[in-house]
Amino acid sequence: MKKAKDILISNNVVRAVLVVAVLLTLIAVTLVVSRHAKIENNSDAEHKSLVVVESGDTLSKLLIDQGLTNNDVLQIAKVLKSDADISGLRADKDKIEFVRPDETEPVSKIVIIPSPWRQIEVTCNDSGEWQCKTVDIERDTRVVHKTGEILDGDSFYLAGMRAGIPAGILAEVYDLLAFEMDFERDVRAGQKFSVLYEENFSDGKKIDNGRVLAIEFEALRGKVKMYRFKTTDGKTGYYDENGNGAIKSLKRTPINNAKVTSSFSNSRKHPVLGYTRAHKGVDFRASTGTPIPAAGAGRVVARGYNNGHGNYVKIRHNASYETLYAHMSRFAKGVVVGTNVKQGQTIGYVGSTGLSTGPHLHYEIIKDGKHVNPLTVKLPAISNLGKADKERFLDYRKAIDEGIEQLEKNPDWFIQL
Ligand SMILES: [Zn+2]
Numbered sequence: 001m002k003k004a005k006d007i008l009i010s011n012n013v014v015r016a017v018l019v020v021a022v023l024l025t026l027i028a029v030t031l032v033v034s035r036h037a038k039i040e041n042n043s044d045a046e047h048k049s050l051v052v053v054e055s056g057d058t059l060s061k062l063l064i065d066q067g068l069t070n071n072d073v074l075q076i077a078k079v080l081k082s083d084a085d086i087s088g089l090r091a092d093k094d095k096i097e098f099v100r101p102d103e104t105e106p107v108s109k110i111v112i113i114p115s116p117w118r119q120i121e122v123t124c125n126d127s128g129e130w131q132c133k134t135v136d137i138e139r140d141t142r143v144v145h146k147t148g149e150i151l152d153g154d155s156f157y158l159a160g161m162r163a164g165i166p167a168g169i170l171a172e173v174y175d176l177l178a179f180e181m182d183f184e185r186d187v188r189a190g191q192k193f194s195v196l197y198e199e200n201f202s203d204g205k206k207i208d209n210g211r212v213l214a215i216e217f218e219a220l221r222g223k224v225k226m227y228r229f230k231t232t233d234g235k236t237g238y239y240d241e242n243g244n245g246a247i248k249s250l251k252r253t254p255i256n257n258a259k260v261t262s263s264f265s266n267s268r269k270h271p272v273l274g275y276t277r278a279h280k281g282v283d284f285r286a287s288t289g290t291p292i293p294a295a296g297a298g299r300v301v302a303r304g305y306n307n308g309h310g311n312y313v314k315i316r317h318n319a320s321y322e323t324l325y326a327h328m329s330r331f332a333k334g335v336v337v338g339t340n341v342k343q344g345q346t347i348g349y350v351g352s353t354g355l356s357t358g359p360h361l362h363y364e365i366i367k368d369g370k371h372v373n374p375l376t377v378k379l380p381a382i383s384n385l386g387k388a389d390k391e392r393f394l395d396y397r398k399a400i401d402e403g404i405e406q407l408e409k410n411p412d413w414f415i416q417l
Contacts, residue, residue: 048100052095063076067106083134145196176246176247177224181219182260194404214227254323281364297342303331308326309324312325326364
């Protein structure tokens with residue numbers, strides 16, 4: 001099954017179509033095979049006890065509690081630092097298993113479990129020296145496909161939850177689609193969507209979710225498709241069905257799930273001033289204190305206060321594009337004129353300063369010095385594929401589409417990686 005992993009991770013596309021096709025015919029078998037039960041070794045009389053690290057716990061305290069000597073503690077701390085790069089324990093995250101040959105004997109093995117996918121085994125040899133080795137837990141990754149439909153009065157989140165898509169995956173999908181769609185105006189009852197993503201199992205038990213591999217959404221202006229793909233130089237990104245970068249330089253809606261309360265317009269009646277004037281941005285309703293993420297990477301070129309915008313931040317993204325965020329209650333710490341910000345980095349917090357009737361984000365996109373409608377302006381993609389990668393991508397996409405087609409017909413199936 002190693003080859004299948006190569007396809008989805010490193011896109012060994014020469015083999016992609018074939019292996020995926022073979023895989024799909026094997027799915028029925030895999031379903032049975034992967035249901036094998038965990039075999040318990042009953043002849044093993046080892047005594048094990050598991051401790052979840054709590055706040056205030058230290059490695060030495062936990063080891064002393066288990067009857068280890070000060071000398072053991074020093075040695076164990078030393079090998080953990082030099083061989084596993086572990087110098088402290090994290091409360092509520094790390095677990096430690098203590099193993100004894102039987103209940104009455106001293107601890108012979110200590111297993112530190114920092115994540116479901118990694119264990120550090122510390123054992124004592126015959127001459128009383130402690131040693132440690134790191135064991136990577138093998139992941140059994142399955143690719144699953146879920147489809148959903150927007151119902152009357154629904155949100156994308158509700159429809160996604162109903163389709164059985166885990167919240168974390170849904171949030172990631174939302175973030176990706178937010179580059180391409182305006183959820184306020186593009187979501188209608190009857191629209192269908194689907195997500196192809198990974199689930200990680202260990203010993204037949206689901207541990208966590210992996211990556212989002214493909215998304216499809218029937219938006220008003222046509223199908224939005226995204227595929228996760230790794231280029232020959234090792235960069236991973238999301239691409240549309242033609243191999244164009246799906247991640248845009250700017251997000252249309254910086255705050256996820258915020259309702260549009262006022263659209264871009266060349267003439268609207270101003271709610272505070274009372275007379276008609278252009279509304280050069282889009283207003284998103286959000287409560288005071290909601291973090292405002294930068295719509296794209298760039299440099300802060302203005303941060304200040306004026307009567308209309310209240311507290312505002314302006315970011316220059318490249319030679320053409322700038323974005324402006326107004327009515328902030330406060331600025332994010334460390335964000336000043338000249339600061340370089342990443343896409344998604346918090347630059348300030350929602351408020352109602354300046355000419356504003358209530359807490360909201362007023363968001364502007366300025367292209368070549370002219371205000372444009374953030375919800376409709378055509379935004380440049382961050383990266384496009386070169387010729388060779390594009391050909392590989394198209395083969396890969398074909399294989400993925402065929403896989404999706406099979407999974408659509410058989411919703412209980414999954415692809416074993
Ligand atoms: Zn506004």
